[in-house]
Each structure stands twice: as C-alpha cells, then as structure tokens.
Amino acid sequence: MKIGIIGLPNSGKTTVFNALTRGEAETAAFSGGHLQINTAVVDVPDERVDRLSAMYNPRRTIYAQVTYNDIAGMTKGAGERGISGPLLNAISANDALLHVVRAFEDPNVPHLDDTIDPVRDFHALEDELVLNDLITVEKRLERLADELRKQNLQKSAREALEEEKALLERLRDHLEAGHPLRELDLTPEEEKRIRSFSFLSQKPMLVVINLGDEQPEPDLSAYRIGKRAMITTLRGRLEAELAVMEPEEAAEFLEEFGIEEPGLKRVIRMSYDLLNLKTFFTVGEDEVRAWTVPADATAPEAAGAIHSDLQRGFIRAEVVHYNDLIEAGSMAEARKRGLVRLEGKEYVVQDGDILSIRFNV
Numbered sequence: 001m002k003i004g005i006i007g008l009p010n011s012g013k014t015t016v017f018n019a020l021t022r023g024e025a026e027t028a029a030f031s032g033g034h035l036q037i038n039t040a041v042v043d044v045p046d047e048r049v050d051r052l053s054a055m056y057n058p059r060r061t062i063y064a065q066v067t068y069n070d071i072a073g074m075t076k077g078a079g080e081r082g083i084s085g086p087l088l089n090a091i092s093a094n095d096a097l098l099h100v101v102r103a104f105e106d107p108n109v110p111h112l113d114d115t116i117d118p119v120r121d122f123h124a125l126e127d128e129l130v131l132n133d134l135i136t137v138e139k140r141l142e143r144l145a146d147e148l149r150k151q152n153l154q155k156s157a158r159e160a161l162e163e164e165k166a167l168l169e170r171l172r173d174h175l176e177a178g179h180p181l182r183e184l185d186l187t188p189e190e191e192k193r194i195r196s197f198s199f200l201s202q203k204p205m206l207v208v209i210n211l212g213d214e215q216p217e218p219d220l221s222a223y224r225i226g227k228r229a230m231i232t233t234l235r236g237r238l239e240a241e242l243a244v245m246e247p248e249e250a251a252e253f254l255e256e257f258g259i260e261e262p263g264l265k266r267v268i269r270m271s272y273d274l275l276n277l278k279t280f281f282t283v284g285e286d287e288v289r290a291w292t293v294p295a296d297a298t299a300p301e302a303a304g305a306i307h308s309d310l311q312r313g314f315i316r317a318e319v320v321h322y323n324d325l326i327e328a329g330s331m332a333e334a335r336k337r338g339l340v341r342l343e344g345k346e347y348v349v350q351d352g353d354i355l356s357i358r359f360n361v
C-alpha cells in the first residue's frame with residue numbers, strides 16, 4: 001500500500017517523511033519545485049502484534065507495512081494548466097495521500113505567500129487537486145461528445161458512451177462546486193468505471209498540520225475536512241529529530257517536551273486506517289505476522305495474501321479473534337472455551353482475526 005506525501009513547497013514534506021520513516025533524506029530550505037521522490041517502507045505500529053509476539057516468542061515478528069513516497073514539486077497554480085505529466089503520475093500511483101500543511105514559523109524558511117496561514121494553504125492545494133481532476137473530466141467529456149456525434153455507432157456502444165457521459169457530468173458538477181471526488185458516494189460499478197482516470201481528489205487523504213516545536217495545538221475545526229479524509233497535527237522537525245535518536249536519549253527528549261508518545265506512531269496508524277483495509281494475523285513459534293487485505297476479503301482471499309497455493313487448495317480456516325485469544329490467555333484455553341471456529345469459503349475475514357489455513361494442493 002502506497003501513501004504519497006504532498007504539500008506546497010517548504011511545507012515540511014521531507015521532514016515529515018523523515019519522521020515517519022526514521023530516514024535522513026535531505027531537507028532543504030527550497031527544492032526549487034522540482035520533481036523529486038524519496039521512498040521508504042515502514043512498519044505499521046500495532047500493539048496487537050506486540051502482544052501476540054510476547055505470547056508466542058517467535059523467531060520473527062512481522063508488522064503490516066506501508067510505503068511512503070515523498071513527492072516534491074506541487075506548487076500553486078499548477079492545477080490551472082493541469083499538473084505536469086511526471087508529477088501527476090508520481091501522485092496517481094499512490095493509494096492515499098498525506099497532505100503536509102505548514103503551520104510552523106521560521107523567517108529563514110521562505111513561503112510562497114510570505115505569510116503563514118495553514119487554512120489558506122490547505123485549501124489552496126485541495127483546489128489544485130480538484131481543478132486538475134476537473135480538467136481531466138472536461139477533456140474526456142469533449143472526446144465523448146465527438147464520439148457521440150458519429151452516425152454509425154452501434155446501439156450498445158452509444159449506450160455505454162451515454163452512461164459514461166452521465167457519470168462524468170456528475171463528477172464535473174461536483175468538482176465545479178469545489179468538492180473533492182473522495183466526498184462523492186459512488187457505486188462499486190461507478191468506481192470501477194472511473195478507476196483508470198486515477199483522480200487525485202478521489203484518493204483518501206490524511207492532512208497533517210506541521211507545527212513548530214513549541215507551537216500550541218491549533219483549532220482544527222477551521223479546516224473543511226469531508227468524507228474519506230482525516231486531519232491531525234505533528235511537530236514535524238521535533239519528530240524527525242526524535243526518530244533518529246537512541247531510545248534513552250529519545251525518552252529524555254520526550255520528557256523535556258512533555259510528550260507522552262511520539263506523534264509519528266499516531267500518524268502512521270491513521271494513514272493506514274485511511275486505506276480502509278483489514279488486518280489479520282498468523283501466529284506460531286516461527287513467526288507472528290500481520291497481513292493486510294481489502295475490507296471485504298473472504299477467507300480464501302486472505303489465504304491468497306499468504307501464498308497462492310493456500311488460496312487454490314483452501315479447505316477451511318481455523319479462526320479465533322484476537323480479543324478472544326487475549327481474554328482466554330492462550331490458544332489452548334481459547335480452544336477449551338470453544339472460541340476457535342472452523343470457517344469455510346464464504347467467511348468474510350474480520351479485522352483482528354487470527355487465521356490458520358487448512359489447505360490441500
């Protein structure tokens with residue numbers, strides 16, 4: 001799963017990327033708006049995995065993972081012309097977006113508008129995404145109009161084009177009203193029909209307000225955050241420093257600033273939750289592992305995430321929910337209490353299920 005980090009120049013994208021990935025990509029007072037991408041894979045913190053690992057003491061513990069792509073190059077006004085091809089591709093390739101908004105003050109770090117106004121900046125970049133999608137929709141509508149003018153169209157082809165036109169007109173009206181596509185409820189059919197456009201404003205979004213080290217928490221109600229979007233704050237620079245410290249040093253640092261838990265854990269968790277996926281676990285002495293599947297995945301599909309043979313030869317899944325296992329205290333006790341069930345091919349996996357797949361190939 002991929003999450004693209006976007007934001008206006010000097011908003012702190014690379015700093016937030018470094019905090020999330022414990023990396024040390026170079027931050028600069030100005031990248032000059034060039035397209036530049038840093039990529040890193042990160043474990044998703046999950047205390048369920050920690051507890052299962054403590055219970056089984058396995059040789060390997062594997063967390064769910066997300067990939068962050070730090071994408072520089074967005075500027076204001078890009079949407080009017082349409083975002084350039086390579087940048088558009090770089091952003092499109094992600095499943096969700098993390099939008100970094102500058103709130104920190106620092107006269108040495110220039111801002112496009114000279115003043116610091118995170119609400120303004122947030123909406124400016126949202127508008128860029130919306131405008132870019134609107135241009136895409138309008139171009140397609142023009143082409144559809146040309147095709148529909150042709151005399152020799154078969155009835156079925158004409159109907160398909162008319163349907164697409166009706167859907168795109170709905171998208172256009174929504175975008176023209178200034179709303180991102182992620183706020184529009186579409187049927188799975190409609191989703192499928194527009195998937196190939198990779199609309200930017202359709203991607204789920206986590207907005208991260210990048211605060212200065214000692215800046216007070218702002219009122220987040222000033223931001224218009226609709227469906228399939230979330231907002232939070234992060235002290236980007238402080239977290240980036242914290243992320244590369246030795247544990248002891250980090251603990252002292254946290255105490256000094258009166259912070260209970262590093263914010264980056266929360267941000268990683270939120271960005272993962274945004275993807276609307278489910279996590280299931282496999283446990284054993286060899287390995288405790290978190291797996292990620294789509295929200296509607298069935299037991300065979302979950303088995304397929306582990307290995308295609310397990311899906312092909314799927315017979316049954318032995319299932320116990322994480323909460324039940326923890327309450328029982330051990331797998332043996334969970335079994336005794338009848339909390340371990342056998343489920344068949346139709347079973348829809350629940351978040352937090354622990355699975356053991358029976359298969360035959």
Ligand SMILES: Nc1ncnc2c1ncn2[C@@H]1O[C@H](COP(=O)(O)OP(=O)(O)OP(=O)(O)O)[C@@H](O)[C@H]1O
Pocket residue numbers: 007008009010011012013014015016026027028029030031032033072073104106109210211212213235236237238
């Ligand atoms: N929360 C913060 N507090 C103080 N300074 C910060 C904070 N976040 C970032 N900075 C500083 O702002 C400058 C720009 O940060 P960074 O390079 O991360 O931004 P960017 O959005 O990736 O920039 P670019 O547009 O060049 O890609 C750096 O000097 C960085 O140290």
